[in-house]
Structures are given as structure tokens and as C-alpha cells.
Amino acid sequence: MxxxxxxxxxxxxxxxxxxxxxxxxxxxxxxxxxxxxxxxxxxxxxxxxxxxxxxxxxxxxxxxxxxxxxxxxxxxxxxxxxxxxxxxxxxxxxxxxxxxxxxxxxxxxxxxxxxxxxxxxxxxxxxxxxxxxxxxxxxxxxxxxxxxxxxxxxxxxxxxxxxxxxxxxxxxxxxxxxxxxxxxxxxxxxxxxxxxxxxxxxxxxxxxxxxxxxxxxxxxxxxxxxxxxxxxxxxxxxxxxxxxxxxxxxxxxxxxxxxxxxxxxxxxxxxxxxxxxxxxxxxxxxxxxxxxxxxVEWPGRLQKLTEGRLLSHAPARSEIWVDGGHNPGAGEVIAEAMANFEERQSRPLFLVSGMINTKDPVGYFKAFTDLAEKIYCVPIRGSEAMIDPVILAHAAYDAGLVAEPMASVIDALDAIASTVDPEAPPPRILIGGSLYLVGDVLAENGTPPK
Missing domain, CATH: 3.40.1190.10 (Mur-like, catalytic domain)
Incomplete structure (x- = not known):
């Protein structure tokens, strides 16, 4: 804790x-x-x-x-x-x-x-x-x-x-x-x-x-x-x-x-x-x-960020979602939700993920194999149990995904903003893999649960 x-x-x-x-x-x-x-x-x-x-x-x-x-x-x-x-x-x-x-x-x-x-x-x-x-x-x-x-x-x-x-x-x-x-x-x-x-x-x-x-x-x-x-x-x-x-x-x-x-x-x-x-x-x-x-409301579980400090780092008109699901079963239901969003409105999906070392990152990432364009792996601030972003990126590779380690969520959002085609549909970004990461994100965004 x-x-x-x-x-x-x-x-x-x-x-x-x-x-x-x-x-x-x-x-x-x-x-x-x-x-x-x-x-x-x-x-x-x-x-x-x-x-x-x-x-x-x-x-x-x-x-x-x-x-x-x-x-x-x-x-x-x-x-x-x-x-x-x-x-x-x-x-x-x-x-x-x-x-x-x-x-x-x-x-x-x-x-x-x-x-x-x-x-x-x-x-x-x-x-x-x-x-x-x-x-x-x-x-x-x-x-x-x-x-x-x-x-x-x-x-x-x-x-x-x-x-x-x-x-x-x-x-x-x-x-x-x-x-x-x-x-x-x-x-x-x-x-x-x-x-x-x-x-x-x-x-x-x-x-x-x-x-x-x-x-x-x-x-x-x-x-x-x-x-x-x-x-x-x-x-x-x-x-x-x-x-x-x-x-x-x-x-x-x-x-x-x-x-x-x-x-x-x-x-x-x-x-x-x-x-x-x-x-x-x-x-x-x-x-x-x-x-x-x-x-009904439940912060940090498929929560869409509609305001806050982080939005300015993502591409214009992006959708940013946060979800604390962190095991293979959660990965499957979150991926299904992302696929349903894709059916209604097509957008490229990027993941910004951080996890702790008691979880199964390969099992979690496999759910997104046919959905995500790329995963940006980030640290979880203040957690001794976090998986190093380089190791987490290797787990994403093992699940069949393209991945890159990043120093922070802001760096990941900036990287997405610098790589997407401004003429293409704006991306859908899912930040998750850990409730601890989601807590950090909501705090940094200035939108904690009330």
C-alpha cells in the first residue's frame, strides 16, 4: 500500500x-x-x-x-x-x-x-x-x-x-x-x-x-x-x-x-x-x-477522461480511457469493450500500461493482440512491486504486440501525439494494467474520485 x-x-x-x-x-x-x-x-x-x-x-x-x-x-x-x-x-x-x-x-x-x-x-x-x-x-x-x-x-x-x-x-x-x-x-x-x-x-x-x-x-x-x-x-x-x-x-x-x-x-x-x-x-x-x-458510477474502471491536465498531451480529439483491470480475465472483458467501441466508431487503439510483479502481463496483453496498434509500457510511481517498463515491453512482445518502454504516462501520450497521422481518425487510448497506475493517473490529471 x-x-x-x-x-x-x-x-x-x-x-x-x-x-x-x-x-x-x-x-x-x-x-x-x-x-x-x-x-x-x-x-x-x-x-x-x-x-x-x-x-x-x-x-x-x-x-x-x-x-x-x-x-x-x-x-x-x-x-x-x-x-x-x-x-x-x-x-x-x-x-x-x-x-x-x-x-x-x-x-x-x-x-x-x-x-x-x-x-x-x-x-x-x-x-x-x-x-x-x-x-x-x-x-x-x-x-x-x-x-x-x-x-x-x-x-x-x-x-x-x-x-x-x-x-x-x-x-x-x-x-x-x-x-x-x-x-x-x-x-x-x-x-x-x-x-x-x-x-x-x-x-x-x-x-x-x-x-x-x-x-x-x-x-x-x-x-x-x-x-x-x-x-x-x-x-x-x-x-x-x-x-x-x-x-x-x-x-x-x-x-x-x-x-x-x-x-x-x-x-x-x-x-x-x-x-x-x-x-x-x-x-x-x-x-x-x-x-x-x-x-451508477465506479471510478477507474473503463472511465473516460473528459477533463484534466493529461488531455493536452494526447492528440486532439482523442478518447482516453482508464481501467484498473490487471489479470487475464479483466483483460478479456476490457478488450471486448474496446472492440465494441471500435465497431461503433473506428479509431486506432494504443495502450499505455503499467503492472506490478504479482500479475500475469502476457496473459493480460494477449487479449489485445488483434486490437492494439502499440503498447507503451510505463512505471508505476512509488511502487516497489512495479514491473520495469523494459521487462513489461518484453512481455507485450511475447503476447504478439509491438511495445516500447517509456519513462512516464505523459511521455507515452506525447509519443502517441507525435506519431499519429493528423489526417487519420484520432486515436483511442487505454491507460491501465493496474489500479495503482490508474490512481497515479487520476491524481496527476487532477480528477480524483469524490
Whole structure:
């Protein structure tokens, strides 16, 4: 975890920097430490509003955003916990507001919660992520709301968020290979870890699964735990028809606007969110669904940059998109979205990519083999785990692409501007490969999430 553009005067950021100096970075998958810490805090995780708990390799954040948009469209107040953040630590905690849009946590409130958790931990061995998870439970238990959406950090079974014993619904989104050293090198092993958030007798929603092996594990786990389950493609479905999103489940059919979030993969994410909110016990009306499709937002995931400092470095009239997808499964859905854009309006596609060394760059880049004209490989500022741009360019070559290492995103945009034909259609530029890179870009562009 790095600061990545954090506001220097942020009191909470200063508290987190202190904690990072005392405790190990990253993850240590176990529930013993978080359980001990929460007991010292009076078990705030037992005093939450109905929880929608979301796991999966891809689509967790988008599904969280759809759930939030849907509930807020119905006038519900909604807490949301996501990770990682893009620019500011505060993005991880959105506190619900009655009849309104949830707001990122106030800095002073956040800092005080951090101090309370650190004091309760009393110097015991723990990771910063576990401390931040405990902060989630403090904030969400002490600020009233109608619902809480909590995204798993890594895996599921031993993730610190899995201390939740009584979720309103557990949601498992698409599973593919990622974090193999922690979760296993086969999709069925990863699925077993994700399935660990299911609780006996509690509702489960299973989103679209590309791999039958993963789906089999999830369905058998739900059956073994006697969980009422709804499975995408069997119990609920969504597809595009005449420029509209058709959603259907056992309760009926809804004819909705296409989601504001681009990409066909968002249809299945929206469907999972609708079914999850219903499974959590909330009344969902068609006007709520319509409003949610039109208002949903999720920064850093196929986000189009329409303003900011970076636009002046790209060719005139370029489209610039940023996306934090970083594994082969994400690469496939992002490439499909780019191909769909190409069908509607033909433009040359350039990639500006940075990745960290726990990912599979060749697997990610292969999705763009027949789409991208060239990849410019860039460093990720402040990341010790970044892949050197020269090495990343070799990975792009191995995937069958033309690539060139660059010193920065601005240098890459300048290079694109200097090479494209001004008489040709202006290019489409995708900046991505890492949420950390996207966070850097949004900070440098002056357009952080709000």
C-alpha cells in the first residue's frame, strides 16, 4: 500500500503512515488477529446494518457500485467499503446519508477511528489491512444506515472482512486466475477460497462464471451449507435487446436503460447486483432499477477522461480511457469493450500500461493482440512491486504486440501525439494494467474520485 497522491495535510493519511511503519504491509490470511482486535473494540462487526458481502476475482467493485446505486435510488442510506483506493485512503469508506448520495468519510472521523483501533491493538502483530478493516466496522456500526456493502480484500475464507457472521447476502462474482501464491493456481481452488464467505443458511448470489469448474465449486458449497442460492444464467439473467437492458428473474422482467458503466460485462454485474439487493430483503422497483442504471458510477474502471491536465498531451480529439483491470480475465472483458467501441466508431487503439510483479502481463496483453496498434509500457510511481517498463515491453512482445518502454504516462501520450497521422481518425487510448497506475493517473490529471 502506498500513498499515491494522498493530500499532504490529511490527518488520517498521517496516522496510516505511522501504522505502516510499525506493521507489515500486504496480507496475512488468517482471522485470529482481526477477531482478537474486534473483541478489544467491543465487537462492532455485530452491530451493522444488513450486509451485502461481495467476493470475486473481477467485478466486485462494479457490483458494489450497482448495489449502492440501486439502494440509493430507493432512498436507502448505504455504507460502502471497497479496496484498494485509487488516490486517497478515504475512498475505501463511503458513509450513507438518508435520502441522499453517500459521502466519503470525513478526515477527522477517519483519523479518530484509526487511533482508536491502533490503541485497542496495543502493539500486537497485525497487518495494516486488518486495521483498516476494523476501522470499517467501527465506522459502519457507529453511523446509522439502512445497508452496508462490504467488498472482500483478497480471497474470501481468510480475508479480514470474513469476520462477518450474519450477512444479508453473500455475492460471488466472476472467478479467474489472480493472486495464485495466496489462493491457488487453479480456478477451482480460488473458487473454494471465495466460497468461504458463504454462511450456513444465508442467501447467496452467484454472478456470471466463465469457468464451469469454478461454478461447480460455488454451487456445491452453497448446497452443502443449505444456502438459498440464485445463479446467473439459471435463476436470473440480463442481456441487451434493441439498445435496452433486459433483466429477468423469478420475480419478473424489467426493461431498463443500458448501464452507464460501459462494456457488455457490466450487464451481468448489474444483474447480480439487482438480484443481491432483492436477496438481502430490500424491495426493488423498476423505477429504482432505471435510476440505478443511469446514475451508477465506479471510478477507474473503463472511465473516460473528459477533463484534466493529461488531455493536452494526447492528440486532439482523442478518447482516453482508464481501467484498473490487471489479470487475464479483466483483460478479456476490457478488450471486448474496446472492440465494441471500435465497431461503433473506428479509431486506432494504443495502450499505455503499467503492472506490478504479482500479475500475469502476457496473459493480460494477449487479449489485445488483434486490437492494439502499440503498447507503451510505463512505471508505476512509488511502487516497489512495479514491473520495469523494459521487462513489461518484453512481455507485450511475447503476447504478439509491438511495445516500447517509456519513462512516464505523459511521455507515452506525447509519443502517441507525435506519431499519429493528423489526417487519420484520432486515436483511442487505454491507460491501465493496474489500479495503482490508474490512481497515479487520476491524481496527476487532477480528477480524483469524490
Amino acid at each position: 502506498t500513498n499515491r497522491g494522498q493530500i499532504a495535510v490529511s490527518e488520517a493519511a498521517q496516522e496510516i503512515e505511522k501504522l505502516m511503519g510499525l506493521h507489515p504491509k500486504g496480507y496475512d490470511l488468517s482471522l485470529d488477529r482481526i477477531r482478537r482486535l474486534l473483541e478489544a473494540l467491543g465487537n462492532p462487526e455485530r452491530n451493522l446494518p444488513p450486509v451485502i458481502h461481495i467476493a470475486g476475482t473481477n467485478g466486485k467493485g462494479s457490483t458494489s457500485a450497482f448495489c449502492r446505486a440501486l439502494l440509493e435510488a430507493g432512498g436507502y442510506s448505504v455504507h460502502v467499503h471497497t479496496s484498494p483506493h485509487l488516490v486517497n485512503w478515504h475512498e475505501r469508506y463511503r458513509l450513507g446519508v438518508p435520502d441522499g448520495r453517500g459521502q466519503l468519510v470525513d478526515d477527522a472521523v477517519f483519523a479518530e477511528a484509526l487511533r482508536r483501533v491502533a490503541k485497542a491493538n496495543d502493539g500486537e502483530k497485525i497487518t495494516v489491512f486488518e486495521i483498516l478493516t476494523a476501522v470499517t466496522f467501527i465506522l459502519f456500526s457507529e453511523h446509522p444506515a439502512d445497508a452496508a456493502i462490504i467488498e472482500v480484500g483478497l480471497g474470501g475464507r481468510f480475508d479480514a472482512t470474513n469476520i462477518i457472521e450474519d450477512p444479508a447476502v453473500s455475492v460471488i462474482m466472476p472467478i479467474s486466475l489472480d493472486h495464485q501464491p495466496h489462493l491457488g493456481d487453479r480456478v477451482e481452488l480460488i473458487a473454494a477460497e471465495k466460497a468461504g464467505i458463504m454462511k450456513r443458511g444465508h442467501s447467496v448470489v452467484i454472478g456470471h462464471q466463465e469457468y464451469d469448474a469454478a461454478l461447480d465449486v460455488l454451487m456445491s458449497t452453497a448446497e452443502r451449507l443449505n444456502c438459498p442460492s440464485a445463479v446467473f444464467g439459471q435463476d436470473f439473467i440480463a442481456h441487451e435487446e434493441y439498445g435496452r437492458l433486459i433483466y429477468q428473474d423469478e420475480f419478473g422482467l424489467a426493461d431498463l436503460p443500458l448501464p452507464r458503466l460501459p462494456g457488455r460485462h457490466q450487464y451481468a454485474n448489474a444483474a447480480a447486483a439487482i438480484r443481491a439487493v432483492k436477496a438481502a430483503g430490500f424491495t426493488v422497483t423498476e423505477p429504482m432499477m432505471e435510476k440505478a442504471m443511469e446514475t
